[in-house]
Each structure stands twice: as C-alpha cells, then as structure tokens.
Amino acid sequence: MLRLSRRTQATYLLVDLLLMSVSFFVPYILRYNVLDNIFTNIHLPNFTEYCFIFTLWSMFIVIAFKRKRLYSTDRSLSIPRELLQVVMHIFYASIIVGSVIFFAKYKFFSRLVFFVSFVLLCMFLGGWRIIKRLVLRKLIREGFHNINILIVGAGAVGKMILEEIREQPHLGFRIVGFLDEHKEDFVDGIPVLGKLADFAVIVRKHFIDEVIVAIPSKEKAVSKLVTQAQKMRLAVRMVPESLEHSLPILDVAYLGIIPLLTYKQRNPHPSEAAFKRLFDLAASVILIVLLMPLFIIIAILIKIDSSGPVFFIQKRMGLKGRMFNFHKFRSMITEADKLQEQLLEKNEVKDGVIFKIRDDPRITKVGRFLRKYSLDELPQLFDVLKGNMSLVGPRPALPNEVKVYDGPHMDRLSIKPGITGLSQIRGRSNLSFSRWVKWDLWYINNWSFWLDMRILLWTVPAVLKGKGAF
Numbered sequence: 001m002l003r004l005s006r007r008t009q010a011t012y013l014l015v016d017l018l019l020m021s022v023s024f025f026v027p028y029i030l031r032y033n034v035l036d037n038i039f040t041n042i043h044l045p046n047f048t049e050y051c052f053i054f055t056l057w058s059m060f061i062v063i064a065f066k067r068k069r070l071y072s073t074d075r076s077l078s079i080p081r082e083l084l085q086v087v088m089h090i091f092y093a094s095i096i097v098g099s100v101i102f103f104a105k106y107k108f109f110s111r112l113v114f115f116v117s118f119v120l121l122c123m124f125l126g127g128w129r130i131i132k133r134l135v136l137r138k139l140i141r142e143g144f145h146n147i148n149i150l151i152v153g154a155g156a157v158g159k160m161i162l163e164e165i166r167e168q169p170h171l172g173f174r175i176v177g178f179l180d181e182h183k184e185d186f187v188d189g190i191p192v193l194g195k196l197a198d199f200a201v202i203v204r205k206h207f208i209d210e211v212i213v214a215i216p217s218k219e220k221a222v223s224k225l226v227t228q229a230q231k232m233r234l235a236v237r238m239v240p241e242s243l244e245h246s247l248p249i250l251d252v253a254y255l256g257i258i259p260l261l262t263y264k265q266r267n268p269h270p271s272e273a274a275f276k277r278l279f280d281l282a283a284s285v286i287l288i289v290l291l292m293p294l295f296i297i298i299a300i301l302i303k304i305d306s307s308g309p310v311f312f313i314q315k316r317m318g319l320k321g322r323m324f325n326f327h328k329f330r331s332m333i334t335e336a337d338k339l340q341e342q343l344l345e346k347n348e349v350k351d352g353v354i355f356k357i358r359d360d361p362r363i364t365k366v367g368r369f370l371r372k373y374s375l376d377e378l379p380q381l382f383d384v385l386k387g388n389m390s391l392v393g394p395r396p397a398l399p400n401e402v403k404v405y406d407g408p409h410m411d412r413l414s415i416k417p418g419i420t421g422l423s424q425i426r427g428r429s430n431l432s433f434s435r436w437v438k439w440d441l442w443y444i445n446n447w448s449f450w451l452d453m454r455i456l457l458w459t460v461p462a463v464l465k466g467k468g469a470f
Contacts (some may be wrong), residue, residue: 012132016065016125017058024054027113049108053097060093061121071167075140075171079133080457084450086126094118140172150208152196152225153215154187156179156240161214162188167426176206185468196221200228210235265423268447277448280391284384291378298329298366298375304365308334311379316396319416324388326396327379331367332360374463380419392452393418394440412440415447420455425462 028050037311065071068085094114140146147166151158158178165173177193179202184192193202202208211229213222213236229236268276288295299310309330316326333339339362363371370376383389389396396417397405405412422439443451 012071013062015128016062019124019128020058020061021054023117024050024057026120027110027116030116033111040375049106050113053101053106053109056100057093057097057107057117060096061125064089075136076168077456078458079130080454082129082133082202083126083420084454084457086129087122090118090121090125094121108183138171142172144172146172146174147209148176148207150176150179150193150203150206152179152199152211152213152222153183154178154182154192155214158214159188160213161188161239176208195223199225200232202232203229203232203405208234208390210237212236213238221237250331258367272449276390276452277387279449279452280384283391284381288381288385291381294375295378298370298378301366302330302364306333306364312376315399316417317402317413318388318396319413321402321413322388323399324383324386324396326388327383329367329370329376329379331364331370331376332362333364336362374424375418384419390416390418392455394419394421394443395436397421408441409437411444412437415444420459422455425458440462 028047032035068089070082070085070089080343096116100106101114151161156178162175175190177191178187179194179196179199180187180192181195193206211225211234213225215222217248226236261445302310312330312332314326314328315323318324346367367376376380380389384391393416394412397412402410402413422443423436426435426439443455
C-alpha cells in the first residue's frame with residue numbers, strides 16, 4: 001500500500017498541532033475572558049499552568065496517533081475506521097491527562113475547559129481527516145498516483161482479489177494484469193500477461209509497483225518470484241492459503257525465525273451479547289421516537305399510491321431457526337407473490353434461492369423510492385425492539401432458503417439477523433448469493449461491538465448513495 005512521505009507526515013503532524021492549539025485555547029479564552037466579563041470575582045489561573053497541561057495533552061495524543069500509524073496511514077484505511085481511531089485515542093489521552101489533573105490536585109483546571117477542549121479535539125482532528133480523505137479519494141479517482149498491481153494467479157483467489165479492488169476504486173489500485181501458468185488471454189476483462197517465468201520482464205515493461213501472490217506459496221516458482229521482487233525493490237503481498245475459511249487471523253507470532261499465524265473462531269462472551277442487546281434496545285427506542293414523523297409520512301404515501309396494507313409482514317427464520325414475523329413498509333402491489341412465478345426466469349441471483357430483478361414490475365412508485373434508500377426497512381426497528389432481530393447481522397432468511405442451505409450456510413442462523421450488515425454495505429442487491437454468504441460468515445466469525453459500530457457508520461453513505469438496491 002502507498003505510504004505517506006516524511007514531508008507529508010510532518011505536514012499532518014503540524015496541522016494536528018495547530019488544531020490542538022485552537023481546541024485548547026478557545027475554551028480557555030471563553031472561560032476566563034468572556035465569562036470573566038459576565039461574572040466577577042473569578043480567579044484567573046496562571047496561564048503557564050494551563051500551558052503545561054495542554055502540552056502534556058498534546059504529547060499524549062501525538063504519541064497515541066504515532067503508535068497507531070495515524071501519521072502514516074495507507075489508503076486502504078476507511079474514513080469511519082480512521083475517525084473511530086482518532087476519537088478513541090483522543091479519549092485515551094484525555095483519560096490520562098484527567099488522571100494527572102486529579103491526582104496532582106490541579107484544582108485550577110476548569111472542568112468546562114477540559115470538556116469543551118475534548119469535544120473540539122474530536123471535531124477538529126476528526127473533521128480535517130475526513131476532508132483530507134475525501135480530497136485524496138477525488139484525486140485518486142482522477143488518476144493521481146495510482147498503484148500498478150500485478151496479480152500472480154488467475155484462479156478463484158486471484159479473481160476474488162480483482163473483485164475486491166474493483167469494489168473499492170478510491171484505493172487507486174490499477175490491476176495491470178495477471179501471471180498464470182495456464183495461459184488465457186483475459187480473465188474478467190484483465191489481460192493475462194504471461195507465466196511466472198516472465199515476471200521480471202513484465203514488471204519492467206508495465207511499471208509494476210506491487211505484486212499480490214494468489215497461489216500457494218509452497219510452489220518453487222513463488223519463492224523464486226519473491227527473491228526477484230526483493231532485488232527489484234517491489235512490495236510483495238501473499239494471500240494466506242487458508243483463505244477458503246472465514247476465520248480471522250488473531251495473531252502473528254514467531255517461533256524463532258518461523259512465522260506462525262493463529263486462526264481461531266472468536267466466541268463472544270455472554271456479557272458482550274448482553275451489551276449488544278442493550279445497545280439494540282436503546283438505539284431502536286431512540287430511532288423509533290425520532291423517526292415517528294417519517295413513519296407517518298411514509299404510511300400516508302403508501303396508502304395514496306396503491307391499495308393494500310401499509311406493512312408487509314412475512315415469516316422469516318432468525319436465531320437458531322426460530323420463526324418470527326418480519327416487518328417492512330409495503331413496496332409492491334398486493335398480488336406480488338402470485339406474479340413471482342411468472343418472473344422466475346428473470347431472477348438475477350443465479351447461484352442461490354434469493355429472488356431479485358431490476359425494474360421489478362411489481363414494485364409501486366413509492367416503493368421504488370423506499371427501496372432505493374432502504375426506507376422500507378425502517379419497521380424492522382420494532383423487530384429489534386421485540387428481540388427477534390439486531391441492528392447489525394445477516395439478513396433474515398426465508399424458510400425456503402434454509403431448506404437448501406448446506407453446512408456453512410446454516411451458520412447464518414447462529415446469531416440474530418440484522419437490519420444492516422456487511423453484505424448490505426458491500427453491494428446490497430448487486431452481490432451474488434455466494435458472496436452474500438461469505439460476508440455474513442466473515443461477520444459472524446469476526447464479530448465485535450466496534451465492528452458493529454463501523455458497519456452502522458458505513459451504512460449511512462451506502463444508503464444515501466442508493467446504489468445496489470432494487
């Protein structure tokens with residue numbers, strides 16, 4: 001991945017320091033100048049004492065950012081993830097500084113100044129990074145400093161890498177071609193440039209920046225290729241041979257000089273499951289209250305647009321195969337189920353039992369708008385409140401889907417279904433059934449509360465763009 005130059009890193013650090021200064025001194029000035037003019041007899045502390053705390057605070061933030069490589073971020077880091085890291089490490093630094101103030105008995109330090117400084121730090125340091133990322137992504141899309149990638153291996157794993165890169169154009173990775181022993185002209189529109197023996201010639205001819213190896217590393221040709229790449233000062237990235245399962249790599253350790261990857265399915269602690277449920281309850285209640293006017297408007301529009309009920313209720317399978325009533329705003333005509341058999345041949349999901357087609361004639365005018373922005377899913381907040389669903393998780397399965405599930409597919413029923421999930425933010429209806437299941441299994445095996453928070457953040461732009469929904 002492209003790393004930032006030293007000059008750029010220094011610029012990022014300088015911007016952070018300037019914004020930190022503003023975040024510290026604005027609350028100080030407001031507290032001891034503006035308020036001092038309103039209220040008399042306020043003791044104005046020594047400014048030097050405040051400067052000491054501000055310097056200490058800045059130092060801890062910079063150290064935390066440096067340790068988490070927030071001054072050398074590669075472009076694959078998403079905006080929500082970077083923003084989350086910024087806020088978390090400002091919080092950690094603030095806890096340390098707050099402890100120093102408490103135990104050192106610095107009674108002069110205003111709690112108001114401390115709180116406002118913390119809020120401004122999160123707003124300024126997080127906000128400018130969002131702007132920076134958006135500008136960088138725009139430049140990358142226009143061809144600024146794209147990275148030429150060569151994929152070694154045009155099999156299933158190589159095609160998966162190609163698909164992932166195509167789904168994330170903001171990364172600026174340009175697939176120049178494949179190397180593969182089984183010569184083909186093109187793979188999904190990308191040329192096969194030659195065999196592994198042609199590596200050095202192809203790298204020089206096509207100005208390759210990075211190489212991704214998508215074949216088993218035990219092959220002798222791979223070892224030779226890596227040696228050649230090192231001599232040519234190229235970055236080589238290896239795909240783990242156990243990619244076929246969705247277990248996370250929990251640790252990378254060394255036994256002497258031997259690297260060991262630790263794979264293990266993560267089983268959430270009961271307290272984590274309880275916390276997830278509490279969060280679902282609190283969030284669903286708040287959202288239902290806030291969105292109630294929108295619920296009423298949508299209900300009125302549905303009744304005006306077509307005859308039939310406001311809500312679409314269907315039996316779905318949830319945790320451990322339990323059946324429950326699944327709710328949506330009705331987006332189709334009332335005879336939709338009867339017409340489905342006539343449209344089966346147009347189904348665009350070819351590798352599963354899910355039925356989806358573009359420009360479905362059964363969808364109403366209001367329904368098309370609701371589906372584009374996923375507004376038809378809002379009644380599922382009541383399903384979350386009842387405990388049948390969660391805010392984040394695999395989409396609830398139809399009973400006829402479950403009948404044809406094989407072994408791994410059944411794992412989708414090991415947790416509560418969700419309103420949103422990885423498959424919704426990674427393509428929505430554009431995903432094949434197999435890709436849909438892979439994302440769901442990856443989520444199940446890698447679940448954490450922070451992953452849920454990231455998915456919820458990612459859901460907002462995915463829905464607002466209205467892409468992949470039909």
